[in-house]
Amino acid sequence: MPVRHPLRWVAAAVMLVLVAMAVNTLVTNERFNWPEQFEYIFAPQIMNALYNTVWLTIVAMVGGVVGGVLLALMRLSDNPILRAISWFYLWVFRATPLYTQLLIWGSLGALFPEIGLGIPFGPVFVSWETNTLLSAAAAAALGLVLNEAAYMAEIVRAGILSVDEGQREAAGALGMSRAKTMRRIVLPQAMRVIIPPTGNETIATLKNTSLVAAVPFAELTFQAQNIYGRTYQVIPMLIMVCLWYLLLSSILMVGQHFLERHFGRSERGAARPARPAALLSSGREQTGGGGGGGGSGDGGGG
Template sequence: MTLPQDAAPPDRGRPEEIRAVPVRHPGRWVAVVVIAVLAAMLGHLMVTSSVLHWDVVGQIFTYPTVLAGVGRTLELTALAMVIGIVGGVLLAVMRLSKNPVLSGASWIYIWVFRGTPVLVQLFFWNFLGALVPKVGIGIPFGPTFASWNYNDLVGLFTAATLALGLNEAAYFAEIVRAGILSVDEGQAEAASSLGLTHAQTLWRIVLPQAMRVIIPPAGNETISMLKTTSLVSAIALEELTRAGQDIASRTFYEIPALVAISFWYLLMTSILSIGQYYVERYYSRGTNRVLPDTPWQKVRKNLLSFQRHEGAVG
């Protein structure tokens, strides 16, 4: 049966409004309660403990030898990362070379320095004078024009810098190699067709695009290097950890000394983390339509979403 053309369809009424019921997340509230209890217990321990001695922690935090240790730690980190970055780029280029000698030498270097502990390498560079008493300039297997005693030429600070920097170069080489391989081969082919040399292609075309992949792990390596410098205390070099150990051995305030130097490490790594975030944000401009939120923008957004959620539940 068909209705006449001028006949109106039957009125079935308006559909009922959809009632949106917020999804409950009881697991989240359980996690919040557990975290709150643990935080309260930690806060109570810090306030009531008779071992922490917060007044002593404050004195150690600003003690002259500790401040000097902070400067030495930052100096070691900066120099080691410069050696690691320059050496890592060279090793990565050698590893990707079609010359088997260059690629083989790079592979052996990375294999040796990644395969042995940093602490062993620190001891090796510190005691290398027993194997090579003198270092000279001259003709290989021929006469020597000038020579120096190894222990006079390579002191504790130089040995620590060489050990940390050369070890970092092995790890950074793999980071750079991964970044270079992430760039499409067509980019290099297009640059070659325009007459650019291999070095120009690498410097102007490939590496700028690879930075998006290189920067995040490079920032992690810098933060890791800052903490790895604590190992140089094993060769009696006075940096932050060694300064705290010396104070603890003299005053027997072991826990306050550890807390004070831990606060310094947390402060320095936090500053490096913020710097890493903004560098990553800068290099992500060409890949993301919208730049990632800054830490303060994330905090504000989370607070607003939490308030909206509380209002919806209420």
């Protein structure tokens, strides 16, 4: 007898009612002001802000991954000084809010009016104004990169530690250097563990770009604030920005899916069972051969 699940039908009916209510609200509530959203969704200022959001995400993740790998290797080093530096960096950037860090980078000129090169505690040979050298775009990118590197360091460290120590010992026995072992043996295997949280970090970084309004820098949320500051259409502009974030996050999720499939192919191959048809045919051939031999023997005996 099939098991009945009446509660599933009740849950499905409740969900359908809630979806119908949500759709009805979206269609009938004039305060969403869909015409206003469609007017600005492809406006030049929004397209420019979208471009800024995308390149900020790319720069933050590339810089964060490179910095995270270096910090992870420092954390796993036998050198206590390198371990201490890495630990201190992670402590500072993971224990303080990203928004506060961006405010500091955006206001760095108030702390250091000039940045120069010279002899420590001695003369300065060349100097630049901090506000000129560190533009709003550079301050936003720098803040995101430094913060992301701290989180990526722990992700990379967890991936490296997931690889069995015997892999390193075997590589050392073959005469491979530590750098080559890390590049050719450890990191390729660690990617299976590193990729899923890195995909999550990429999506989180995409959303964290909205915080660079503290610098300030013209990304999606900042431009939406500028628009609704003139039109007073707060909710429509914020929903429009959410639609763009949904689209970009969906694209990143698809990319993460294919990356996970690529780096997890060895596990799928190991978990795949042997083909039963081939085994059966092989077994039949062996049985048939044995039977034929037996028949010949019987015939010979007769």
